[in-house]
Amino acid sequence: MSRVKTLFYIRWGIILLVIFTIAVLGYQRYLRDVASLTPDQILEHPSNETVRISGMIQGGSLTREDDGLSASFSLQGNNRSLIVRYHGQDTDSLRDLKVVVVTGRMNTKTAEFEGEALSLVPNYGFVAVSYLLGILPTCLFLFLMERKLRLLYTEVKEAKLYEPEVM
């Protein structure tokens, strides 16, 4: 393999390595700041750690306190439901049948979830797909163009301008 060709593949190896590193860091951030558990998961493996849970507020289960900072509701999972005692901001955004993400801790004694913050449903799949569809075709397009350029360059160098016919 020629030196130019080797350098070309080394360069692309480094580019892919950088993209892979960013993807791994992005996935770690997703697990740390975005991913949430279902009510079923937290009920099966209760712990005192602060976690995010997501699910739909069961119809008719929402009750609000007069202070405007507290509410309780039943959060529906795939098979089971979890009672959430929420105390924090944005209680107005709670609605029956709405999908919400609640941050808080599980009270293992009462088997109820004590929520302290509400956040938007992340829709992270759309983010991941848009980056995949944006970055991967760009890399492929560029790789094929650079490769073609190198092949053409070699071909032009080797092409003969004039060759007399053998008599």
Add this chain to the structure above:
Amino acid sequence: MNKLIQWMRRLEGWFGLATAIFLAVGLYMSLISSPPDYYQGEIVRIMYVHVPFAQTSLLSYLVLFIGSIWYLWKKDSVIDNLSHATAGIGVFFTAGELVTGSIWGKPAWNTWWSWDARMTSALVLLLILVAYLMLRVFMDDRDKEARYAAILAIVGFIDLPIVYFSVEWWRTLHQPLSVSQRGLAISQEILIPLIVMTIGFYLLFTYMVMVRTRMLYLGHLLEAKKGRFLSQAHL
């Protein structure tokens, strides 16, 4: 060798390196270090790829327009190669803009597509670029091909201000310009990764134009060489 091609060959590596640095930092900021938006949450991150795709799509057409005028004026075949290269790259960035915009539209507006002014005019831009490339494929005479393609690109330029100002001229689903004479409608935490990604995309575009122009130039050079060889052999 043509001076422009020599200049591209010399600077290509530096542009490639700058592109890689800006995009690596931009991707890190976009996906990892920047905060989620108060209203849109995590899906605001789509903006960091969608907006640079859109900006670069406009830039590519602007370069195509200038290149086409330049070609009609000077009749330089390398400038024609540059315009041809830019159109191909423009198709890529405009398609990327439409795809990422559509993905953003679903969670933000609950629809994949809306026939609003910005999206429709961007689609028209893509169709003009595709028509430009088709014209270049189906013509036999190279001089005519270059001339007609340049005229098409100049006429098609009318769509560019429509794409850019459509969100200001018509009140539609699409949000107005974030950076305009009214000021800045975007927080600094979101603006910085957006700027880094946009610079990265502009550099990427420049790098791609250099590579593709040289590719087309060498392709034509090879054809010319082979043509001469054949003509000599069949004397």
